[in-house]
Amino acid sequence: MIGRFGIHGGQYIPETLMNELHTLEETYLSLKDDPEFLAELDGLLRDYAGRPSGLYFAKKMTKDLGGAKVYLKREDLNHTGSHKINNVLGQALLTKRMGKTRVIAETGAGQHGVATATAAALLGLECEIFMGKEDTERQALNVYRMELLGATVHPVTSGTQTLKDAVNDTMREWTRRVSDTHYVLGSVMGPHPFPTIVRDFQSVIGREARAQILELEGKLPAAVLACVGGGSNAIGIFHRFIEDAGVQLIGCEAAGVGIDTARTAATIATGTLGVFHGMKSYFCQDEVGQIAPVHSISAGLDYPGIGPEHAWLHDTGRARYVPVTDDDAVEGFEYLSRMEGIIPAIESAHAVAHALELVPSVSPDDSVIICLSGRGDKDVAAIARHRGKEMMES
Amino acid sequence: MSSADRIREAFTSKAFIGFVTGGDPTLEDTRRYVRVLVDAGASLVEIGVPFSDPIAEGPTIQAASARALSSGTTLEDLLTLIQTLRHDGITVPLALMTYLNPVHHYGYEAFFTKAAKMGVDAVIIPDLPFEEHGELCQITREAGVCLISMIAPTSADRVRRIAQDATGFIYLVSSMGVTGVRTEINTDISSIVAEIRRVSDVPVAVGFGISTPDQVAAMSAQADGVIVGSAIVNLISAHGSHADEVLKEYVTQMVNALS
Numbered sequence: 001m002i003g004r005f006g007i008h009g010g011q012y013i014p015e016t017l018m019n020e021l022h023t024l025e026e027t028y029l030s031l032k033d034d035p036e037f038l039a040e041l042d043g044l045l046r047d048y049a050g051r052p053s054g055l056y057f058a059k060k061m062t063k064d065l066g067g068a069k070v071y072l073k074r075e076d077l078n079h080t081g082s083h084k085i086n087n088v089l090g091q092a093l094l095t096k097r098m099g100k101t102r103v104i105a106e107t108g109a110g111q112h113g114v115a116t117a118t119a120a121a122l123l124g125l126e127c128e129i130f131m132g133k134e135d136t137e138r139q140a141l142n143v144y145r146m147e148l149l150g151a152t153v154h155p156v157t158s159g160t161q162t163l164k165d166a167v168n169d170t171m172r173e174w175t176r177r178v179s180d181t182h183y184v185l186g187s188v189m190g191p192h193p194f195p196t197i198v199r200d201f202q203s204v205i206g207r208e209a210r211a212q213i214l215e216l217e218g219k220l221p222a223a224v225l226a227c228v229g230g231g232s233n234a235i236g237i238f239h240r241f242i243e244d245a246g247v248q249l250i251g252c253e254a255a256g257v258g259i260d261t262a263r264t265a266a267t268i269a270t271g272t273l274g275v276f277h278g279m280k281s282y283f284c285q286d287e288v289g290q291i292a293p294v295h296s297i298s299a300g301l302d303y304p305g306i307g308p309e310h311a312w313l314h315d316t317g318r319a320r321y322v323p324v325t326d327d328d329a330v331e332g333f334e335y336l337s338r339m340e341g342i343i344p345a346i347e348s349a350h351a352v353a354h355a356l357e358l359v360p361s362v363s364p365d366d367s368v369i370i371c372l373s374g375r376g377d378k379d380v381a382a383i384a385r386h387r388g389k390e391m392m393e394s
Numbered sequence: 395m396s397s398a399d400r401i402r403e404a405f406t407s408k409a410f411i412g413f414v415t416g417g418d419p420t421l422e423d424t425r426r427y428v429r430v431l432v433d434a435g436a437s438l439v440e441i442g443v444p445f446s447d448p449i450a451e452g453p454t455i456q457a458a459s460a461r462a463l464s465s466g467t468t469l470e471d472l473l474t475l476i477q478t479l480r481h482d483g484i485t486v487p488l489a490l491m492t493y494l495n496p497v498h499h500y501g502y503e504a505f506f507t508k509a510a511k512m513g514v515d516a517v518i519i520p521d522l523p524f525e526e527h528g529e530l531c532q533i534t535r536e537a538g539v540c541l542i543s544m545i546a547p548t549s550a551d552r553v554r555r556i557a558q559d560a561t562g563f564i565y566l567v568s569s570m571g572v573t574g575v576r577t578e579i580n581t582d583i584s585s586i587v588a589e590i591r592r593v594s595d596v597p598v599a600v601g602f603g604i605s606t607p608d609q610v611a612a613m614s615a616q617a618d619g620v621i622v623g624s625a626i627v628n629l630i631s632a633h634g635s636h637a638d639e640v641l642k643e644y645v646t647q648m649v650n651a652l653s
Contacts, residue, residue, distance in 0.1 A: 012494055014450045015556075016567060020564025043597040158456055159447060171449045176571035178548065245598045275494045275521070277448065288468045290446040 003192025008308030011191040013235055013278040016175045024182075025193040027098050032200065037093065044089045045204065048122065049079045053205075055369070060341050061236035068222055068362035070355065072342070072372045073209045075238060075331025082345060082374030083205060083233040083345035084115035088184060094298050095182040102126040103150035105184040106170040107165035108135060108229070109299035109347070110142025112186030112373055117151035119184075127151040130170045133164040135299050141235030142378060150258035160293045163229075164301045188307035190381075195308050202236025208241045209369055223248035223358065223360035227350040228321065229301035231266070231310045233373035234377075242318060250358070251310060252350040254296035265294035267306040267323035268314050270336065276304075281311040297326035299385065300347040300374075327352040330386055333376060345374030347381065397515035398435050400440065401487045405597035408652040409437035409619030412612070412645060413491070413557060416441045417467025421475055423635050424580030428479055431626075432486055435649035437483045438563075439484075440621065441476070441517065443469055443492035447551045450520040457631065469496045469505070473512045479512040489516035489542065489562075502530060506537035516540040516562045524556045525648060545590070546570075547581040557594040557629040566617060568602045574624050576603030583616040607651035615653040631651035636645075637644055 011021060027059050032038040045051040054077065058070040060142050075083040095103055103125050107113030115127040120127035127167040129146055133155040136143050159165035167190075174183045185194045188202070206224075213221050224241055226234035227232035256264040264270055264284070271282040276291055278284045284292040297303040313319035324332075329346055332353030339342045344352055352371050359368055376383075384390075397404075416424050428439050436634035439449055448455060469492065490509065497505050497519070509517065516537055521635060522530070527541060534541040540562025545553055546571055559565060566586060568579045587598050587648040600613045601621030613620045630637045 011523060011525055012521060014520050014546070014567075015523050015544045015552075016548050016570060018523050018525070018546075018551055019548050019552060121464075158453075164447065168447050168449050172452075172572045175450070178570065220428070273498075275498050277449075278521070285499065288470070289496035290463065291495070 003196070005309045005312035008279065008281045008311040009195060010280050011278060011281065012275045013177060013191045016139055017178065020178050021191055021193065022251060023098065027094060028193055028197050028234045031094065034229060037097070037186070040091055041093055045086065047090060047261040049085045050193045051204065052208045053077055055209055055216065057216070062337060063355065064295045065359040067360040067364060069217070069340060069364070070314055070359055071213065071221070071367055073205060073369055074171065074372055075205060075233060076342070076344065076348070077377035080111070080115045080118050081377070082111040082115065083202060083236060084112045084233035086188045086204055086236065087186065087232060088119045090382055091182065091184045091190050091197070092123050092125065095125060096123060096181060099182050099184045099218050102181045103184045104128045104130065104173055104181055105165065105186060106166035106172050107131045107186065108166065108246050108302055110135070110146070110379060111300060113146050113151070113153070114142055114149070116184050116254045117146040121149045129153045130156050132156045132160070132280050134161040135163070135391035138299055138382060139378060140254040144155060148296045156268040156290065159169040162287060164291065169338070179258070187232040189230040189277060189279060189307060197280065198241060199235045199256045199309060202232050205233065205236035205241040205371065206238060206240035209237055213369060218368050220244050221369045222362050223250055224243045224371070225250045225252060225355055225358070225368065227252045227301060228306060228310060229303045229347065230253065230305070233371050235307060236308055237371040238313070238319060239368070247382040249301045249313065249319035250354065251268060251319055251321040252324045252354045253321055254301035254310035254350060256295040256297070258325055259323045265296040265302055265304065266323040267304065269323045279308050281308045282306055297329060297382070298346040298350070300345070301350065319387040324350040325364055330383060332356060333379070333383055341379070342372070342378035344372055345376045346379040397487065397538055398561055400515055401540060402597065403518060403540050404437040404487050404620045407561065408614045409599060410435060410645070410652060411440060411599055411619055411622030412436040413437045413440040413621060414630065415444055415455060415462050415604040415627060416472040416475060417462035418458040418627070418630055419443060419461050419616045419634050420465050421467060421471055422485070424563050425475060425478060426638060427630065427641060428484060429482065430638050433646055434642050434645035436645060438487045438489065440491050440623070441472060443490055443496060445496060450572055452572040452624060454627050454631065455457070455573050460629045469500055473508055473514070476514055477512040487515040487591060488513060489518055490514055493522070494519050494522050494550045502523050502533050506533050506539050510537040510539050510573055514539055518521065518542040518565060521525070522554065524559065526631040527559065542578070545586065547611065553586060553589045557590040557596070559594045560594055563597040563599050563622070564600050566600045568600050568604065570611065571604055575628070579603055579609065579611040579613070583613060585596040588615050606647055607647055610651040611647050611653050
């Protein structure tokens with residue numbers, strides 16, 4: 001069935017938006033193989049976003065861990081500092097092609113909001129960003145960054161005032177004003193066709209990484225690791241490897257304080273099947289089907305669900321999902337900073353942390369790729385606070 | 395009599411449908427308020443199931459949902475409440491308005507079987523559009539509960555397809571956006587109703603944004619009934635457990651405005 005990944009996915013959304021989703025799907029299908037559209041997108045990815053991103057051999061880390069060769073896919077070096085720009089440029093071009101003049105988006109840590117505001121500035125679109133009030137406080141610098149780029153930022157005060165509530169309010173705004181507005185959804189989630197569109201735009205990560213590793217190593221990696229909230233960088237790097245049965249695909253979820261506590265955001269480890277934000281998938285929820293408040297040190301992974309294609313990759317066993325705690329992620333954050341001189345986003349640090357466990361057990365003849373989805377400048381103040389150092393946001 | 399027949403009977407003359415969030419501020423209050431609405435002339439009552447993330451609701455019903463959740467209200471409680479209302483002698487059709495997740499979590503079959511048994515006539519699920527009715531329609535049919543179809547100002551070419559499939563009544567969303575009181579309704583309701591009438595004789599009720607007698611008069615002239623939610627919930631929000639009199643007065647005034 002179209003828009004389904006096994007039993008997951010679908011379009012569980014108010015009627016008011018259904019025709020809009022159909023229009024979006026038709027527009028996307030008519031453009032996804034259109035040479036002119038693709039040339040325009042590729043041009044922006046190359047000249048504006050700085051693609052292809054490097055596949056960097058982390059020599060010191062490899063030596064330190066004493067197992068497989070470690071490669072980092074450097075999405076942190078993209079313009080705006082994360083993989084989010086890949087999807088946003090694609091959707092911003094779609095917005096123009098649909099004749100719309102305004103974009104709205106949710107953001108957690110602010111990376112997707114900054115990327116959306118950036119593309120809107122570039123393409124002359126009006127831009128409004130919805131961000132949980134708690135997150136606007138945790139990431140004040142990114143709020144100013146978005147405003148600098150010409151966007152209006154709405155602090156969301158409903159519910160838990162974090163990412164899921166930002167999604168709620170962006171959907172509400174879209175139902176209110178749909179005719180001139182496109183919702184640039186930031187992850188491989190929401191109603192069909194978003195999980196497919198966002199995956200396709202993000203799959204440039206895996207296409208590049210696969211070609212790069214084949215050139216550097218002459219063979220495929222033993223494993224590919226990425227952090228997973230909604231899961232867009234993960235699906236982006238996984239997708240081209242799905243048919244390579246020998247490559248382990250490992251998604252690193254935010255376990256927060258721990259999966260045996262309520263302060264977690266590890267959906268696969270602790271969630272159950274449900275329907276929320278337009279999709280059927282796994283969600284952290286309570287015993288009567290209310291969506292649970294979740295916790296992660298990372299605002300970008302602080303989300304109670306996971307994209308439907310990940311839920312399906314989990315069901316089929318093609319990908320494996322592991323929980324990584326806040327403390328371990330902070331260790332990964334500090335480790336990569338000292339070891340390679342690369343400060344990773346705290347989101348990406350979840351994948352780094354799991355690599356520290358995994359890599360020593362993989363043969364030195366093999367390689368492991370970590371998707372470094374973003375850079376960590378935005379997190380420095382929060383990590384300092386986590387370590388008990390009080391400091392002002394720079 | 396089947397649920398569909400009971401609902402049709404409720405629309406014999408123009409119908410006023412009142413909405414309250416179940417458990418706002420307490421289940422005991424909801425029990426009384428349903429009685430107040432019915433005594434004041436409501437032909438059908440919708441009881442909202444509180445949900446943590448009600449994406450189709452404006453601030454008023456979001457807040458009511460939060461109040462009901464903080465008083466511990468669950469879907470099971472509301473099924474029990476409906477049974478109690480039936481024991482109280484409430485005979486008008488009763489509908490539950492719920493997001494899909496609590497129902498999914500309860501189990502589709504278990505929920506609809508129990509809902510029918512407790513006296514629920516209809517279930518409205520704002521995040522279950524026509525395309526996804528498939529996974530429920532056989533279960534609801536077998537249980538004898540009407541799964542209400544919604545039509546929006548943007549439905550366009552979808553109106554006929556949705557109407558053809560509709561049972562109970564059709565919930566016609568008056569305006570873009572989420573629930574909440576509005577000063578103006580600009581959608582051409584008459585032409586959507588005419589489009590529905592080409593393929594279906596199921597009663598059409600207009601909801602979203604209706605709060606004044608003038609709006610009731612205008613909307614009920616173009617459709618078979620009106621649904622009022624946020625305006626009622628606002629009164630409950632302001633008066634808490636002491637809204638009986640103001641509700642009675644308000645609903646009476648609205649019922650009298652039906653064309």
